[in-house]
Amino acid sequence: MLQHPMERLRRQAPLVHCITNYVTVNDVANMLLACGASPVMADAPEEAGTFSGSGCLYLNLGTLNRRTVDAMYLAGRANAERGRPILLDPVGVGATDFRMQTARALLRDLPIAAVRGNASEIRALADMGGQVGGVDASAADAVTDETVGRAAAFACALSARLGTVVSFSGPIDIIADRGAAYAVRNGVARMPRITGSGCMLSGVVAALIAAHPEQVLEATVTAYAAMGLCGEIAEAALREGEGTGSFRARMIDAMSLLDDAQLERGRRVQRVI
Amino acid sequence: MLQHPMERLRRQAPLVHCITNYVTVNDVANMLLACGASPVMADAPEEAGTFSGSGCLYLNLGTLNRRTVDAMYLAGRANAERGRPILLDPVGVGATDFRMQTARALLRDLPIAAVRGNASEIRALADMGGQVGGVDASAADAVTDETVGRAAAFACALSARLGTVVSFSGPIDIIADRGAAYAVRNGVARMPRITGSGCMLSGVVAALIAAHPEQVLEATVTAYAAMGLCGEIAEAALREGEGTGSFRARMIDAMSLLDDAQLERGRRVQRVI
Amino acid sequence: MLQHPMERLRRQAPLVHCITNYVTVNDVANMLLACGASPVMADAPEEAGTFSGSGCLYLNLGTLNRRTVDAMYLAGRANAERGRPILLDPVGVGATDFRMQTARALLRDLPIAAVRGNASEIRALADMGGQVGGVDASAADAVTDETVGRAAAFACALSARLGTVVSFSGPIDIIADRGAAYAVRNGVARMPRITGSGCMLSGVVAALIAAHPEQVLEATVTAYAAMGLCGEIAEAALREGEGTGSFRARMIDAMSLLDDAQLERGRRVQRVI
Numbered sequence: 178m179l180q181h182p183m184e185r186l187r188r189q190a191p192l193v194h195c196i197t198n199y200v201t202v203n204d205v206a207n208m209l210l211a212c213g214a215s216p217v218m219a220d221a222p223e224e225a226g227t228f229s230g231s232g233c234l235y236l237n238l239g240t241l242n243r244r245t246v247d248a249m250y251l252a253g254r255a256n257a258e259r260g261r262p263i264l265l266d267p268v269g270v271g272a273t274d275f276r277m278q279t280a281r282a283l284l285r286d287l288p289i290a291a292v293r294g295n296a297s298e299i300r301a302l303a304d305m306g307g308q309v310g311g312v313d314a315s316a317a318d319a320v321t322d323e324t325v326g327r328a329a330a331f332a333c334a335l336s337a338r339l340g341t342v343v344s345f346s347g348p349i350d351i352i353a354d355r356g357a358a359y360a361v362r363n364g365v366a367r368m369p370r371i372t373g374s375g376c377m378l379s380g381v382v383a384a385l386i387a388a389h390p391e392q393v394l395e396a397t398v399t400a401y402a403a404m405g406l407c408g409e410i411a412e413a414a415l416r417e418g419e420g421t422g423s424f425r426a427r428m429i430d431a432m433s434l435l436d437d438a439q440l441e442r443g444r445r446v447q448r449v450i
Numbered sequence: 451m452l453q454h455p456m457e458r459l460r461r462q463a464p465l466v467h468c469i470t471n472y473v474t475v476n477d478v479a480n481m482l483l484a485c486g487a488s489p490v491m492a493d494a495p496e497e498a499g500t501f502s503g504s505g506c507l508y509l510n511l512g513t514l515n516r517r518t519v520d521a522m523y524l525a526g527r528a529n530a531e532r533g534r535p536i537l538l539d540p541v542g543v544g545a546t547d548f549r550m551q552t553a554r555a556l557l558r559d560l561p562i563a564a565v566r567g568n569a570s571e572i573r574a575l576a577d578m579g580g581q582v583g584g585v586d587a588s589a590a591d592a593v594t595d596e597t598v599g600r601a602a603a604f605a606c607a608l609s610a611r612l613g614t615v616v617s618f619s620g621p622i623d624i625i626a627d628r629g630a631a632y633a634v635r636n637g638v639a640r641m642p643r644i645t646g647s648g649c650m651l652s653g654v655v656a657a658l659i660a661a662h663p664e665q666v667l668e669a670t671v672t673a674y675a676a677m678g679l680c681g682e683i684a685e686a687a688l689r690e691g692e693g694t695g696s697f698r699a700r701m702i703d704a705m706s707l708l709d710d711a712q713l714e715r716g717r718r719v720q721r722v723i
Numbered sequence: 724m725l726q727h728p729m730e731r732l733r734r735q736a737p738l739v740h741c742i743t744n745y746v747t748v749n750d751v752a753n754m755l756l757a758c759g760a761s762p763v764m765a766d767a768p769e770e771a772g773t774f775s776g777s778g779c780l781y782l783n784l785g786t787l788n789r790r791t792v793d794a795m796y797l798a799g800r801a802n803a804e805r806g807r808p809i810l811l812d813p814v815g816v817g818a819t820d821f822r823m824q825t826a827r828a829l830l831r832d833l834p835i836a837a838v839r840g841n842a843s844e845i846r847a848l849a850d851m852g853g854q855v856g857g858v859d860a861s862a863a864d865a866v867t868d869e870t871v872g873r874a875a876a877f878a879c880a881l882s883a884r885l886g887t888v889v890s891f892s893g894p895i896d897i898i899a900d901r902g903a904a905y906a907v908r909n910g911v912a913r914m915p916r917i918t919g920s921g922c923m924l925s926g927v928v929a930a931l932i933a934a935h936p937e938q939v940l941e942a943t944v945t946a947y948a949a950m951g952l953c954g955e956i957a958e959a960a961l962r963e964g965e966g967t968g969s970f971r972a973r974m975i976d977a978m979s980l981l982d983d984a985q986l987e988r989g990r991r992v993q994r995v996i
Contacts, residue, residue: 198491199475200479200491201476202746203918203919204476206746206747210916210918210967211916211967216918217818219818219819220788221786221789223819224818224819224822227819227820227821228818228819239491240491240493242494242496243496269490272490272492273492273496273497275494275496275500370483370484370706371483372476372489373476373479419700420703420704420706421703421706422480423703425699425702425968426972427964427968429968430969431966433916433967433968471764473748474752477749513764515766542763542765545765546765547773548773549770643756643979644753644756646752691956691977692973693757693976693978693979694753694756694757694976694979695757695972695974695979699972
C-alpha cells in the first residue's frame, strides 16, 4: 500500500478538476478540501480545457447535459495530452440511454485511468458489452464474504476489457485492475442514505490518484478505506437525535482530521486476487 | 388521514424525479432520502422524459431557464402518459414575467396534481386569473386563527379553478382541494430563515403523493405536518450558540428519524372545510 | 464606521440579487439570510434584468458560462440604470482567459461599486493593466504587519484605476478606495479550508452595501470584520472531533446570531491610509 498517503496528499495539495453534478458539487468540493486537495469545479466549454498544472480530472455524470459533455471532452483531451489521469464516475448510467451513450463514448475516446460507481452502475457498464470474461455481471451485486471471490474476478475481467482500474462500493467494496483485486470492509449503512456519498468518494479517489499517479490501484483502495473509515468515525460521533443531516457534516469533519496513523489502524483491506 | 405514512413511504421508497433549482437541490435530495424516497434530479432535455418506474414528478421554478423548462415539459408529458402525479412549486412566480408565463403554461398543459408555494406565490397564481370564486386572494396572506376560514375558502376556490390540490405555507399552513380544506399548525419561525425550507417541504409532499397517489390531499396535509414537526424537533435540539446553520442539518436529522407514532402524537391538523 | 449595521440590515432586509456559481450558491443564500438580507439567485437571461426593488447585485465568476455572462450583463445594466450598487467577485480570474476577459469586460462596461477577491485574484486583475501606480501587485500577497502599508497603497492605487472599492482577504484583509485604506485582522486559518468562505463573504459585503449604498467603503470593512468574527466564534465553538464540516454550519450559526454589540466588541479594524 501507499506510504503516508494523507500526509503526501496534503503536502502536494494537487489540483482536482471536477466536471460534476450540481446536486452534490458543494459536498465534493468540501470533501476534497478536507482530504487536502485543491478542487476546481469549472464546467464551461469556454475554459474546461485550459486549466494548467498537474492533478487529476474527475468526470461525474450525475446531472450531465449537452454543454457539460462538451466540457468533459475538452478537459479530457487536455488532460490526456499532458499525461494526467482521468477518473469517471458513471452516475445513473443504467437509467437512461443518454448516460449510457455518454459513458461508452468517454470510455472509448479518453484514456480513463479509473472507473468508480456503485454495483448497479458498474454492472450496467459491463452489460453494455455483453458477458465479461465469462463472469456474470450480477457478481457485482451486494458482495458478501461468500461472493467476494466471484466479484473480484468480475472486476478484474471488466478492468481488462475497459483498460482502467474498476471499483464499486457496497457492503464490501471491490477495487481491481486486470491482475489484482482488493476488498475493503470499511463503511457504515448510513452512507448511502445521504446524497453524494459516492460522489465524495470519487473525489477522494481522484485526489489520491493525483498524488500517486503511478499507483492508481493502490490510491483507489486507499481512498475507499479512508472514506469508509470516515463514515465509521462519523457514525460513532452521532449524538442522541442526530441523523443523516449531522452525519454528512461529521463525515467531512472526520476527513479533515484524518491522519495516516488513524488510517493505518482503521483500514480493513484484503487482497483477494 | 393516511395509515402509517412514514412506514409505507420507506417500504416503497418511490422515485421522486425533481427538476428543481440549483440553490437548494442538495437539501431537497437529502430531505427526500431522509423521509424514505429515492430522488433523481436529472434536468437535461436529452433524458428528462425517459425515467421509468413509478413515482412522482416534482417541478420547481426556483432557478428556471429555457433548458430546464424544456425538460419540465418532456418529463411532464412522460409522467402524464403513465398516469403519474406531478407537483408544481412555483417559486418566485410573482417576481418576473418569465416565471408567471412558465407557471401558467405548465398548469395549462400538464395535469398537475398539486401546487405548493408560500402565500405570496399562491396569491400571484390566483391573481393571474382575476378574482377567485369571489374570494380575495389576500386571504392567503399571514393566516391567523381569525382568518383561517377565509383562507381555506380561498384555497378551495383556487383548487376548483386550477383543478389541483392547492396548498401554501405560513404561520398556519392551508391545504385544500375543491371540497375540503385543512389547516396545519406545526412549524417554527426559524424555518423560512434558511433557504430551501419550502423546496424541501415540496419534496416531502411529492414523496408522500408518490406513495399515496389516490390520496393527494391527505398526502399533502401529512407532508406539511411532518415537515413542521421536524422544524419543531430541530428547534428544540438547538444548543447554545447554534443558529440557522445547525438548524438546517437538524431538520434533516429529524426527518431521517421520524416515525409514525411520533408524527401522530405531534401533528396539529384541523379540518376547516 | 457604520452605526448599528446589523440592526439596520435586518430591519431593511434588502434584496441581494446573486448571479453566482453553483458550487457555493446554497451557502451564499443561507449566509445572506443569516445576516438579514433577502437573497434571489436567478441567473436566466430571460429574467435576470427584471428584478425590481432596491438592493445590490452580486456577480461571482466561480462557474461562469456563456449563459450566465449574458445574465450578468442584463442584470448589471438594469441595476446601473436604477442606480443600484454592483459587487464583483472575480473568482479564479487568473486561471483562464475566459475569466480574465469576462472580468475585464464587466469592469469596463458596468459601474461596479466594489471588487472583492482573494489576494491572487486581485493581483491578477491588477496585472492585466500593467503596473498599478508604481506599486508592485505582489504587495497583495500574504499581508503581514510589516507589509500592510505597502498592501494598502497598492489597494488605493488599484481602486483609483478601476474606479471601485477594492478589497482582498488573507491573514490580514485589506479594504480601500482611492483615498483611504483599512486592515481587518479578524478571521481564522480554517476559513479558506471550506469552499465558499470567500463567496459567502462577498454576499455579506453585498448585503451591507445594499443597506448602506452611500458608504460602500465602510460597509465593505464592516462585512470583513463581521465574517472574520463569525469565523472566530465558529472556531471557538468546535468540539472534539469536529472539523471543517461542522465549522461551515457554525459560521452560519454565528452570523444568524451576530448583533451590533458583539460586532463592536470583536472587530479588529485599523485605518492604514
